[in-house]
Amino acid sequence: MLIDKLLDYVSYETTSHEESDASPSTECQWDLARHLKEELEKLGLQKVQLDEHCYVYGFLPGDDDYLTIGFNAHMDTSEQASDKDTKPRIIENYDGSDIKLNDNLYTTVERFPNLKDYIGKTIVVTDGNTLLGADDKAGIACIMETLETLIKNPDIKHGPIWVCFSPDEEIGRGTKYFNYDLFKVDFAYTVDGDKPQNIEYENFNAATAYVKVNGISVHPGSAKNKMVNAIEVAHEFHSMMDPDAKPEKTEGYEGFNLLLGIKGEVAQCNMQYIIRNHDFDLLNKQKHDFEIIRDRLNEKYGYEVIELELVDSYRNMKEKFIGHEEPIELVKKAMGEVGLEFNTVAIRGGTDGAALTWNGILCPNIGTGGQNFHGVHEFWCKEDGEKVVELMLKMLSLAKKSA
Numbered sequence: 539m540l541i542d543k544l545l546d547y548v549s550y551e552t553t554s555h556e557e558s559d560a561s562p563s564t565e566c567q568w569d570l571a572r573h574l575k576e577e578l579e580k581l582g583l584q585k586v587q588l589d590e591h592c593y594v595y596g597f598l599p600g601d602d603d604y605l606t607i608g609f610n611a612h613m614d615t616s617e618q619a620s621d622k623d624t625k626p627r628i629i630e631n632y633d634g635s636d637i638k639l640n641d642n643l644y645t646t647v648e649r650f651p652n653l654k655d656y657i658g659k660t661i662v663v664t665d666g667n668t669l670l671g672a673d674d675k676a677g678i679a680c681i682m683e684t685l686e687t688l689i690k691n692p693d694i695k696h697g698p699i700w701v702c703f704s705p706d707e708e709i710g711r712g713t714k715y716f717n718y719d720l721f722k723v724d725f726a727y728t729v730d731g732d733k734p735q736n737i738e739y740e741n742f743n744a745a746t747a748y749v750k751v752n753g754i755s756v757h758p759g760s761a762k763n764k765m766v767n768a769i770e771v772a773h774e775f776h777s778m779m780d781p782d783a784k785p786e787k788t789e790g791y792e793g794f795n796l797l798l799g800i801k802g803e804v805a806q807c808n809m810q811y812i813i814r815n816h817d818f819d820l821l822n823k824q825k826h827d828f829e830i831i832r833d834r835l836n837e838k839y840g841y842e843v844i845e846l847e848l849v850d851s852y853r854n855m856k857e858k859f860i861g862h863e864e865p866i867e868l869v870k871k872a873m874g875e876v877g878l879e880f881n882t883v884a885i886r887g888g889t890d891g892a893a894l895t896w897n898g899i900l901c902p903n904i905g906t907g908g909q910n911f912h913g914v915h916e917f918w919c920k921e922d923g924e925k926v927v928e929l930m931l932k933m934l935s936l937a938k939k940s941a
Contacts, residue, residue: 551622676906681930702716713897
């Protein structure tokens with residue numbers, strides 16, 4: 539069953555870590571990767587492999603009159619909250635009230651009004667000490683359930699299918715070692731979204747700003763007109779940012795700058811920002827704002843108090859679908875046949891699908907049934923996950939090549 543697969547996968551610790559230069563970034567990801575490889579082999583898939591960078595691949599043959607479609611989901615979880623010793627709890631027939639995770643923590647309807655959409659359904663929550671890991675182990679579960687259903691029901695028509703389970707998506711390296719030569723498909727889908735009726739083929743353009751503040755440390759007893767406290771300058775730098783361009787104050791197509799981390803002392807302080815906007819020109823304007831603040835502070839202090847490095851991460855995949863809408867139209871048709879109202883959503887984040895798309899594999903994103911990702915209030919809906927599987931099966935059955 540789908541829910542059993544999810545509960546199995548979330549029992550594996552797979553947090554990725556950005557500060558690691560290894561691939562995968564954490565050794566723990568290998569455990570789930572080996573487990574998934576064994577599952578694919580037991581299902582009878584062909585060309586199953588676990589490569590040296592922790593990517594798991596498998597191939598299911600199909601009718602050559604149908605398109606070859608790929609599915610991708612990532613194994614790692616966000617380092618914003620631990621996934622070690624995850625203890626999921628199943629709530630059947632959810633009644634719409636606040637959910638007690640533990641003696642000190644509730645997931646409240648006031649803060650998370652999306653809970654109202656799940657009244658009467660079965661949801662899986664955490665115990666408040668870890669995230670759940672539905673991002674993206676629910677995607678893995680949906681793919682595995684789809685494969686198992688096809689193998690058990692050979693009367694369901696479909697074309698050849700490639701699957702890939704990848705590491706390190708949460709730190710922006712999910713496609714760094716992706717094997718494009720192996721994964722030969724007409725197009726693919728990342729199974730890494732939320733509601734089953736949503737398809738996502740727009741995402742943020744993304745960059746990262748690394749800000750190094752060079753202070754001047756002097757004994758505080760004789761510091762007047764000599765000391766430059768890097769922590770204070772870091773605060774000054776941040777205060778010069780647009781106060782409304784923050785994730786907690788934006789939505790939809792509004793971009794933001796997020797101070798992701800700050801660490802330092804009087805002599806030196808380091809800050810890291812992520813910069814996001816769906817519009818590439820506006821993203822470049824936000825990057826330029828960092829440069830303006832750097833220049834102003836360097837002029838004010840009379841030396842290079844601020845060092846700035848701006849690194850582009852990924853691009854909005856929307857423009858690649860102009861004139862190439864077949865993957866989107868397939869989902870739209872399949873949704874109509876399984877009773878879902880087709881809905882397009884602009885991702886306020888990134889996706890491995892964007893990188894795959896920019897590297898030649900059109901790859902929009904479909905749902906998993908999960909909600910409230912990257913934190914201890916994450917949950918997954920059983921009925922939504924089952925609907926995603928139904929949708930995937932219908933997509934495959936409709937993906938016949940044009941005459």
